[in-house]
């Protein structure tokens with residue numbers, strides 16, 4: 001286990017190293033490492049070719065809540081999304097992936 005980082009907020013702190021390993025396994029078939037940093041940015045600002053399904057939410061930000069909802073079940077978050085098949089069922093996995101996406 002890597003040493004725990006200090007808590008930066010009241011949110012439960014994720015493990016970015018574990019998140020990076022999960023990202024490589026689960027996400028890099030379609031995304032590159034450049035997706036890192038999307039946390040806090042506008043939805044659909046990630047410079048992807050197929051972002052049509054998320055454009056309806058483009059005025060919102062990728063907060064923890066929005067990323068968690070999207071990764072839990074992409075089509076519930078955005079019915080038209082082209083990322084339908086990439087759900088992450090495990091809450092800890094989602095939290096760590098989101099931590100990795102922060103910066």
Ligand code: HEC
Pocket residue numbers: 023026027028029030031035038042043044045046047048050051052053054055071080081082083085086088097
């Ligand atoms: C099968 C290919 C595929 C996989 C696997 C995949 N994605 Fe995606 N992802 C997409 C596509 C396509 C979009 C654009 C969706 C849309 O706009 O409808 C997207 C969009 C996103 C966005 C929003 C980008 C933006 O501009 O706002 C995030 C964040 C994201 N994916 C995270 C992840 C994470 C984290 C994983 C791994 C758990 C993952 N994706 C796995 C295809 C994939």
